[in-house]
Amino acid sequence: xxxxxxxxxxxxxxxxxxxxxxxxxxxxxxxxxxxxxxxxxxxxxxxxxxxxxxxxxxxxxxxxxxxxxxxxxxxxxxxxxxxxxxxxxxxxxxxxxxxxxxxxxxxxxxxxxxxxxxxxxxxxxxxxxxxxxxxxxxxxxxxxxxxxxxxxxxxxxxxxxxxxxxxxxxxxxxxxxxx
Amino acid sequence: xxxxxxxxxxxxxxxxxxxxxxxxxxxxxxxxxxxxxxxxxxxxxxxxxxxxxxxxxxxxxxxxxxxxxxxxxxxxxxxxxxxxxxxxxxxxxxxxxxxxxxxxxxxxxxxxxxxxxxxxxxxxxxxxxxxxxxxxxxxxxxxxxxxxxxxxxxxxxxxxxxxxxxxxxxxxxxxxxxxxxxxxxxxxxxxxxxxxxxxxxxxxxxxxxxxxxxxxxxxxxxxxxxxxxxxxxxxxxxxxxxxxxxxxxxxxxxxxxxxxxxxxxxxxxxxxxxxxxxxxxxxxxxxxxxxxx
Numbered sequence: 001x002x003x004x005x006x007x008x009x010x011x012x013x014x015x016x017x018x019x020x021x022x023x024x025x026x027x028x029x030x031x032x033x034x035x036x037x038x039x040x041x042x043x044x045x046x047x048x049x050x051x052x053x054x055x056x057x058x059x060x061x062x063x064x065x066x067x068x069x070x071x072x073x074x075x076x077x078x079x080x081x082x083x084x085x086x087x088x089x090x091x092x093x094x095x096x097x098x099x100x101x102x103x104x105x106x107x108x109x110x111x112x113x114x115x116x117x118x119x120x121x122x123x124x125x126x127x128x129x130x131x132x133x134x135x136x137x138x139x140x141x142x143x144x145x146x147x148x149x150x151x152x153x154x155x156x157x158x159x160x161x162x163x164x165x166x167x168x169x170x171x172x173x174x175x176x177x178x179x
Numbered sequence: 180x181x182x183x184x185x186x187x188x189x190x191x192x193x194x195x196x197x198x199x200x201x202x203x204x205x206x207x208x209x210x211x212x213x214x215x216x217x218x219x220x221x222x223x224x225x226x227x228x229x230x231x232x233x234x235x236x237x238x239x240x241x242x243x244x245x246x247x248x249x250x251x252x253x254x255x256x257x258x259x260x261x262x263x264x265x266x267x268x269x270x271x272x273x274x275x276x277x278x279x280x281x282x283x284x285x286x287x288x289x290x291x292x293x294x295x296x297x298x299x300x301x302x303x304x305x306x307x308x309x310x311x312x313x314x315x316x317x318x319x320x321x322x323x324x325x326x327x328x329x330x331x332x333x334x335x336x337x338x339x340x341x342x343x344x345x346x347x348x349x350x351x352x353x354x355x356x357x358x359x360x361x362x363x364x365x366x367x368x369x370x371x372x373x374x375x376x377x378x379x380x381x382x383x384x385x386x387x388x389x390x391x392x393x394x395x396x397x398x399x400x401x402x403x404x405x406x407x408x409x410x411x412x413x414x415x416x417x418x419x420x421x422x423x424x425x426x427x428x429x430x431x432x433x434x435x436x437x438x439x440x441x442x443x444x445x446x447x448x449x450x451x452x453x454x455x456x457x458x459x460x461x462x463x464x465x466x467x468x469x470x471x472x
Binding site for chain 1: 195196203205206207227228231232238239242243246250310314316319321362441
């Protein structure tokens with residue numbers, strides 16, 4: 001039982017890495033001016049938070065950091081800033097997940113939305129502090145809204161397709177402790 | 180709370196907090212280093228892209244092909260008109276081809292007469308566009324030719340017809356081309372036939388803005404816009420596009436190159452220019468001459 005769980009964990013971690021790489025690749029496709037519309041949602045962020053709330057062992061922090069840093073470098077963003085913010089939010093959401101276990105999805109969506117909004121605001125502030133050229137504010141707000149709307153979709157797909165669901169109350173984690 | 184302690188998984192031990200603290204600190208440090216010494220971090224970014232992206236190419240190819248098919252499907256609706264349009268254009272092209280051949284012949288004879296050597300500035304390397312920039316606010320593309328093909332930062336890139344951008348970022352086997360439409364792109368131009376110089380500012384739209392035009396009354400929409408070669412940054416007389424006037428009276432350029440379908444780009448090789456790496460010392464120290472002269 002323990003062995004199957006260990007293989008399963010590493011498979012899911014690999015799956016997380018593959019999905020995030022696929023998302024990055026879609027952003028890089030050479031489609032000319034059409035490319036990706038201005039307010040494309042941040043799917044990697046949604047995926048990370050959805051998995052951290054449900055099964056944090058499938059998205060360990062080193063893997064999150066590696067994927068987010070790769071995304072930062074490949075997608076021509078300011079390297080390191082978004083990754084640091086994502087790590088902090090993922091940790092905070094992960095620690096709060098016990099409180100979200102018994103309440104419905106609505107509360108989870110609300111808490112995650114507040115977290116993501118804080119992320120966007122902090123990023124905007126930091127970029128202003130560093131005097132970096134920013135895309136205009138309405139575009140960022142649109143991107144934030146798109147990300148929040150996409151979050152339930154990502155959760156549904158994770159639960160349905162990838163079977164990343166909250167562990168039942170009697171389930172144990174791989175080392176035998178109560179989850 | 181005691182309850183939380185017994186229930187929490189091993190994944191949330193204090194060591195995790197420490198690890199996250201260290202990671203966040205290193206990442207913020209990376210951001211500050213990027214702000215202070217941008218070229219070094221950008222070179223690191225290009226090195227990462229250089230290693231990662233060519234490996235992704237095989238995976239992106241089928242998706243790119245599918246997307247192109249979907250985009251072409253939209254034009255299938257107008258197939259008949261397109262056919263007529265293309266036939267007309269083909270007739271015109273045939274006439275131009277004849278004229279070009281005659282001129283080429285004449286040119287070769289005259290050059291031969293004068294024993295002229297063509298400038299190395301006019302040779303080029305051709306590369307394939309691998310990816311877009313990945314962000315809707317940074318207009319750039321990645322080419323599959325890099326330092327090992329003899330490229331350097333700042334070289335001009337054209338597609339078959341007009342200027343597309345400049346090389347800004349080099350890896351061993353890839354390089355990044357900053358497009359004319361990017362917000363950071365500035366290009367010195369000349370407007371024919373009045374011969375006025377101006378600057379072309381990219382502004383993230385398909386038609387970049389013209390500014391610093393001294394006598395706007397001398398230019399008309401439809402005028403040819405070419406590079407001026409000012410500052411020795413780009414070769415002169417490369418076709419950029421046509422002048423157009425927007426509704427609020429400002430002048431833009433409709434670019435001659437087809438930015439929707441960038442597939443093959445030519446990078447114009449130039450003569451190596453001096454690299455200015457230091458601050459510009461006031462006292463020039465001649466190392467070959469000792470203190471005694």
